[in-house]
Amino acid sequence: MTMKIPQGALIVVADGGSARVFSNVGTQASLALKQEALLEGMNLDDEGPSGSMPSESSASQLDEATFAKQLAKGLNDGALKNKYEHLVLIADAKTLGRVRPLLHKETQQRLIGDLAKDLTNAPLETIQSTLS
Structure with missing residues (x-):
């Protein structure tokens, strides 16, 4: 993946149950990620997934869909603010x-x-090299 990632860019690395949030503290030419937050174990009890889910969906599938909805909501809130x-x-x-x-x-x-790509549990160096 070759893309120019500007300084200060937000990089979110997520899977179905957690997300690591980084910012590029380097330059566009020399990527350097700094972890800003770890989002996991969000309260999924009071919310459900967005849209329709098949009735045979497992609890973990519902939790993953709900987490995705909450992640998108957080990204949307950040963009709008x-x-x-x-x-x-x-x-x-x-x-x-x-x-x-x-x-x-x-x-x-x-x-x-x-x-x-699932890089949630990957070391920082792997994430950086994947983006470089």
Whole structure:
């Protein structure tokens, strides 16, 4: 994946149950990620997934869909409040497929790239080299 990631860009690495949030503290030419937050164990009890889910969905599938909805909501809130200018989203294919349609137009305009890959538990160096 070769893309120019500007300094200050938000990089979100997610799977169906957690997300690591980074910012590029390097330059566009020399990527250097700093972890800003770890989102996991969100309260999924009071919310359900967005859209319709098959009735035979398991509890873990419902939790993953609900997490994707909450992640998209957080990204949308950040975009609408101008908390970031550029966004890169990395997630496993299923999570990425659930998050994409929930992204607000403002969030989509800030999305400079996405990658369907599960790097949530990968070391920082692996994430950086994947983006470089």
